[in-house]
Structures are given as C-alpha cells and as structure tokens.
Amino acid sequence: MDKKETFIAAIKDNEGLIYKVASFYTNTIEDRKDLVQEIIYQLWKSFDSFNQKSGLSTWMYRVAMNVAIYHLKISKRNFLTVPMDGQFSNLHETDNGGFEEKWKALRQQLDKLNLLDRGIILLYLENKSYEEIAQITGISESNVGTKMFRIKEKLKKQINKQL
Amino acid sequence: MELDDLKNTWKGIDNQLKNQQNLNPKMIDQMTKTKYYSSLKKIAYSEIIGILLCFAGAAYVALNFGKLDTTFLQGVGIVSILLLLTLSVISVISLRQFSMKENVNEPYAETVKVFAITKLRFHKFQRINITLSYLLLVITIILLSKFFGGNDITDSKYFWVFSFSFGYIFLLFYSKWVMKYYNKTLKQTEELLLELQP
Numbered sequence: 001m002d003k004k005e006t007f008i009a010a011i012k013d014n015e016g017l018i019y020k021v022a023s024f025y026t027n028t029i030e031d032r033k034d035l036v037q038e039i040i041y042q043l044w045k046s047f048d049s050f051n052q053k054s055g056l057s058t059w060m061y062r063v064a065m066n067v068a069i070y071h072l073k074i075s076k077r078n079f080l081t082v083p084m085d086g087q088f089s090n091l092h093e094t095d096n097g098g099f100e101e102k103w104k105a106l107r108q109q110l111d112k113l114n115l116l117d118r119g120i121i122l123l124y125l126e127n128k129s130y131e132e133i134a135q136i137t138g139i140s141e142s143n144v145g146t147k148m149f150r151i152k153e154k155l156k157k158q159i160n161k162q163l
Numbered sequence: 164m165e166l167d168d169l170k171n172t173w174k175g176i177d178n179q180l181k182n183q184q185n186l187n188p189k190m191i192d193q194m195t196k197t198k199y200y201s202s203l204k205k206i207a208y209s210e211i212i213g214i215l216l217c218f219a220g221a222a223y224v225a226l227n228f229g230k231l232d233t234t235f236l237q238g239v240g241i242v243s244i245l246l247l248l249t250l251s252v253i254s255v256i257s258l259r260q261f262s263m264k265e266n267v268n269e270p271y272a273e274t275v276k277v278f279a280i281t282k283l284r285f286h287k288f289q290r291i292n293i294t295l296s297y298l299l300l301v302i303t304i305i306l307l308s309k310f311f312g313g314n315d316i317t318d319s320k321y322f323w324v325f326s327f328s329f330g331y332i333f334l335l336f337y338s339k340w341v342m343k344y345y346n347k348t349l350k351q352t353e354e355l356l357l358e359l360q361p
Contacts, residue, residue, distance in 0.1 A: 007195070008188045019180045037194050040186075042267050044195035049268050059268075066267040066274040102172045109169070114355045115275045124166070125173040138270020152166055 007047055011040060014060050017126075021061065024110075024122050025068035035071045039064045054135055061126075061136045065119055112158055117151050124148065214251045221247040227310055235317065236309060243302045246295055253292050257285065276359045279352045286349060297333060301326050 001009070011018070022035040043063050050059045110118055116137070123133045130148075134141040221244045231240045267274075304326070308316035316322045 004192065004195070008191045011186065011191050012188070015184045015186050016177065016181065019184055020177065023176065023180060040191060040194040046266075046268055062269075062271060063267045065271050066269060069271075069274050069278045070267075072278070103176060106169055106172045106176075114351060114358070115278065116272060116355060116358065119271045119275070121169075125170055127170075136271055138272045155166070155169075 003047070007044060010056055010060075011043070014057055017057060017060055018064055020126070021064040021068055021122070024118075025065075025072065027107075031071075035068060038071060039067045042067045058132060058135050061123065061128075065122070065136070069115065109155055109158055113151065113154065117147065117154070120144065120147055121151055210254050210257065214254045217247040217251040217254070221251075224306060230310060231306075233315065236305070236315065239302055239305050243299065243306055246299045246302065250292065250295055250299070253288050253295075257288055257292075272359060276356065279356045279359070282352050283349065283356075293337065297330065297337075301330065 018036055018039050019032075022032045022039060026032045026035050043060060046063060050056070054062075110121060113121065119137055120133060123136060128136070130141045130144045133144045137144070139147070224240050224243050224247075228237070228240055231237045269277075304322075305316055308314050
C-alpha cells in the first residue's frame with residue numbers, strides 16, 4: 001500500500017472524527033463542508049510528520065482542531081454570536097425527535113466557553129481519557145482534571161442563570 | 164443540563180452525522196491535490212481589491228498633484244497619499260494573518276494562544292483602519308471637489324460645519340459601538356491568554 005492509499009484508508013476510518021470536529025466549530029453546512037475539506041488537505045500536507053508516537057486518531061484530532069481554529073480566523077465570523085439555524089437542515093429525513101432543539105441548547109452552552117475549554121469539552125464528549133486530552137491539547141493531565149472541574153462549574157452557573 | 168446530558172446529546176449528533184458521511188477515495192484524493200477552500204479565496208480577493216484601489220487612489224492623487232494650487236491642498240494631497248498607503252499596508256498585514264503558516268501539528272493549547280494573540284492584534288488594526296478611513300473620507304471630499312469641480316470646497320464655511328458635525332456624530336456612535344462590541348471579546352481573549360500562561 002503506498003502513502004496515498006494508506007492516507008485515504010486512514011481518513012475513511014476516521015471520517016466521523018473529522019465531521020464531528022468540523023460540526024463542533026462551525027455554524028452552517030457550507031462552513032462545515034469547507035472545514036472538512038481544509039482538515040483533509042492539512043492532514044495530507046502534514047501526514048509525513050505523523051511519527052507514530054501518538055495514535056493516529058490523537059494526531060488527527062490535534063490537526064483537525066488546530067485547523068478549525070484557523071478556520072474561525074479565516075471565516076471572520078464570531079463564533080460566540082452567530083446563529084445556528086440551519087445547521088442540521090438536511091437531516092429531516094431522519095426522525096429528529098427534538099434533536100435540533102437539543103443541539104441548539106448544547107451549542108448555547110458551549111459557545112459561552114472559551115476556545116481552550118471548548119476543545120477540552122469536545123474531547124470529553126468524545127470519551128477521551130484525561131491522558132489523551134492532555135496529549136492533544138498539550139496541557140498536563142492534572143490541569144485537564146482541574147479544567148474539567150471548572151468547566152462543569154461554568155456550565156452549571158450558565159444553566160442556573162438561564163432558569 | 165449536566166455534562167452527562169451533554170454527552171447524550173453529542174451521541175445523538177454522532178448518529179446524525181453518520182448519515183452525512185459520504186467521502187469516497189476519489190473525493191479524498193481530490194482534496195489532497197487541490198486546495199479548493201473557497202472562503203479564504205473570497206476574503207483574499209476582497210482584500211486584494213481593496214489594496215489595489217488604495218494604490219490606484221494614491222497614484223491618481225500623485226499624478227494630479229499639480230492641480231492642487233494651495234499649500235493647504237498640497238498638504239491634504241500628501242496626507243491622502245500617506246493614508247492610502249498606510250491602509251494598504253494594514254490590509255497586507257491583515258491578509259498575512261489569514262495564512263496558515265503555523266504548524267498544525269502543534270498542541271491545541273499552543274494554537275489557541277497564537278490565535279488569541281493574533282485576534283488582539285487584528286482588532287487593534289481594525290480600529291486604526293476604520294478611524295483612518297473616516298479621515299480619508301473627509302480628505303477625499305476635499306480632493307474630489309478640487310479635481311473634478313475645480314473648486315476649493317474648504318473655502319465654504321458650510322463644509323467645515325458639516326464635516327465636523329457629521330464627523331463628531333460618526334465618531335461618537337462608532338466609539339460607542341466599538342466599546343460595546345470589542346470590549347467583551349477583547350476581555351475574553353485577554354482572560355484566555357492569562358489562563359494559558361504557564
């Protein structure tokens with residue numbers, strides 16, 4: 001298997017990861033599509049630097065999340081205030097069961113967090129261990145624990161404010 | 164909504180997204196070859212057009228400098244050229260900030276830090292840019308009336324009354340808007356940077 005074939009196989013295996021990161025950092029379908037393409041392009045460009053020391057998915061999360069930040073910069077949109085309508089407008093064929101409402105509620109909470117906390121919470125939602133979160137973000141494992149505690153408190157406060 | 168609720172909602176998103184995943188090997192291959200990321204191009208084009216317009220404006224004033232027959236108008240002409248060139252430089256710097264030169268393999272926290280610093284710098288440039296644009300607007304009115312009407316508009320007392328009163332109103336609203344809009348995001352960004360300090 002040559003390099004390109006290995007890469008394509010790796011992308012196919014981790015397609016869900018890319019889509020989830022892209023969805024987490026964007027508010028429209030168009031933006032998400034752009035970001036998915038950009039992530040794949042950047043993953044390919046830096047594929048040689050993947051040194052096998054960390055797992056493939058750890059490396060992919062790192063690159064994808066970094067690209068997502070640059071995408072925020074490029075798109076010139078303020079992710080804290082942009083409305084989220086239409087994010088899942090092409091999902092009507094499935095039974096949403098109030099899914100969009102739940103998604104909006106989730107985003108409202110997450111959008112109030114800073115970029116670092118958002119990254120940590122994304123990885124937490126992805127069931128990553130504190131060790132993996134530390135590897136991807138570059139902060140210490142104990143710091144991840146502290147931050148998780150603070151994020152939890154922040155979210156509680158935000159919810160209480162809303163009620 | 165507790166973290167466990169968030170997790171359940173995220174799981175739902177995961178299921179929904181699975182229906183949208185349709186990358187095939189051909190598409191992935193294309194994405195590795197062509198950088199067809201449109202948003203960047205759109206922004207780059209608009210910035211480049213802005214830069215070209217500024218240069219064209221500066222060249223026009225320089226070529227017609229002879230029509231400016233008073234010391235005041237000549238001073239205005241020089242200031243307009245300097246302003247147009249400054250605005251171009253600011254645009255070039257802003258444009259360079261969009262380039263993805265940084266290493267995408269860096270840890271996420273490092274990228275967040277770079278992003279926050281760039282954001283603060285960008286906001287500063289934006290403030291300067293808009294303030295200079297207002298000044299350029301006043302200067303353009305003076306120069307255009309001279310170049311195309313042959314009149315020195317500054318002789319009219321109405322010009323000064325209107326330009327100053329409108330200018331004051333503009334700056335009043337602008338500064339209020341800037342304070343309201345930027346202070347919150349700048350504060351958040353500064354807090355984030357403090358959080359990221361070792």
